[in-house]
Amino acid sequence: MxxxxxxxxxxxxxxxxxxxxxxxxxxxxxxxxxxxxxxxxxxxxxxxxxxxxxxxxxxxxxxxxxxxxxxxxxxxxxxxxxxxxxxxxxxxxAPAPGEELFDLWETTGPTGREALLRRVGATLATLHAVPFEDHGEIVGEGPGQTAPNTSAVEPQRGLPCDPAPWPDVLRSTVERTREIGTSERLAHHYDAVLDCVEANRDRLEAAPAALLHGDVAKPNLFVCDREPSERAGASGRAGPDGIVPIDWELAHVGDPVRDLVRAEDQLLNGFDTRGPARYAAALYKGYRDRAGGLPPGFAERRPVYEVVRMLGRSGFIDQWRTHLDEPLESLVDRADAELRSRLDAV
CATH class of the missing domain: 3.30.200.20 (Phosphorylase Kinase; domain 1)
Known part of the structure; x- marks a missing residue:
């Protein structure tokens, strides 16, 4: 061990x-x-x-x-x-109840995948339905339930947060990505993304505030259709759609549009390709059906978050190379071109 x-x-x-x-x-x-x-x-x-x-x-x-x-x-x-x-x-x-979405995805067909994505969309809508007063960083607490000793920390709906304007919180998440990135080959992409966020500060500041998961990937979602779970020691409550998200370490209070854009990207897209349109439509249908529509300002702010999502490629280009089995320089050229394209779309 x-x-x-x-x-x-x-x-x-x-x-x-x-x-x-x-x-x-x-x-x-x-x-x-x-x-x-x-x-x-x-x-x-x-x-x-x-x-x-x-x-x-x-x-x-x-x-x-x-x-x-x-x-x-x-x-x-x-x-x-x-x-x-x-x-x-x-x-x-404890183990989450249910089965990992990644495993179910591999064993079901297109219709079943669409049904799963609608459930994920509805779960995100449920998460985002609770409004927060301010955007901010979730600062955490120690085992004794004592928040850090700073007057800036305020509980929002029982969640200890350090409030800040949304563009500043978004910039902080970019810097955290830089910290855990596994490659410096495209380090200049971080500065380009930060410049984009700053240039669009006015567009971003009016966004609503909600709790965001921050890492909606297939391995981080469990699908629970029956109780109790057959997994040894499994514990936890499934929401109304039977989805239990795990790995909340990147959570923050921010714009729900950002969580949706990242979810679509992580669940469906490739290095510089998009997944089937019917799958994306299913994800958003689940969200709309639960929330009555997409978050206000979705179309206006989505291009900025598409730029931010490029760092999931740029900062981990070496990892992508392992999965795609392509020369590094080819992936670097494609990532540069994709970032330019996304910046042009903002």
């Missing part, structure tokens, strides 16, 4: 025996490491530890899970143990 994981589990469960730990699939996030845990009593859990002792992401996710657990319409997995302030910051959660 890796030493950081062993330290975290020893602190979280001093009287429980761990039979084994196991991988949970590839991740492009170097800030945290997550492993599966099999206990001697047959139950399982997932342990996330922070790299380098920075527990800010763990604290953010813990705060969001506590908020969601307070009888919200959208829920995450149950928290079993956590300490963002430990020498090895950690968060341990």
């Amino acid at each position: 890796e030493s950081r994981v062993a330290t975290a589990l020893g602190a979280a469960f001093p009287n429980r025996s761990v039979s084994d730990t196991f991988g949970v699939g590839p991740s492009w996030n170097g800030a945290n490491e997550t492993v599966g845990v099999a206990f001697a009593d047959g139950t399982r859990a997932f342990c996330k530890v922070a790299a380098g002792g920075d527990g800010s992401r763990v604290a953010r996710e813990l705060a969001v899970l506590r908020y969601l657990d307070a009888e919200r319409s959208v829920s995450g997995p149950a928290v079993l143990a956590a300490d963002p302030d430990a020498a090895v910051p950690y968060l341990v959660t």
Whole structure:
């Protein structure tokens, strides 16, 4: 067992025996490491530890899970143990109920995929339906429920936030992407994206404020059609559409349009290609049916978020090369061209 994981589990469960730990699939996030845990009593859990002792992401996710657990319409997995302030910051959660969307996606046809996407869209609409007074960063709390000692931190609907104008929060998320990026080959893209955000500050500032998941990818969504779950130790409430999102460490209070644009991109699109139009339509139909329409200003602000999403390619160009099996220079040229195209569309 890796030493950081062993330290975290020893602190979280001093009287429980761990039979084994196991991988949970590839991740492009170097800030945290997550492993599966099999206990001697047959139950399982997932342990996330922070790299380098920075527990800010763990604290953010813990705060969001506590908020969601307070009888919200959208829920995450149950928290079993956590300490963002430990020498090895950690968060341990129960398995989410249901099956991973990624697995279901691989075993169902187009009609079934559309149905799944409508459910995801409806879940996002439910999440975004709760308005917040201000945009802001979710600052997190320690195990004792004590918010950081700063007057800037204010609870919004029970969620500790550091309020800030939306363009500033968006810029902060760009910088976090820069921090976890795995390649500097296209580092100039970050500056181009930040310049785009700043140039469109007036367009962005009027956006509504809602809790955003921030990482709506297939591995981060579980589909629950029956209770109780057959997964060992699974815990958590499924929302009205049976979708349980996990991995809330990138959550923030921001523009719902940003979450929708990112969701479409992560769920459906390739490096510089778009997924089938019918799938995107299904995602947005689910959202419209639940919310009565798309967020106000969707068409106006979407192009800016399309520019921001390029960093999911630019900052991880080496990872994309592994998946696409193409020469790096070819991908670099294509990424440069795609960013120029998106900037021109703003």
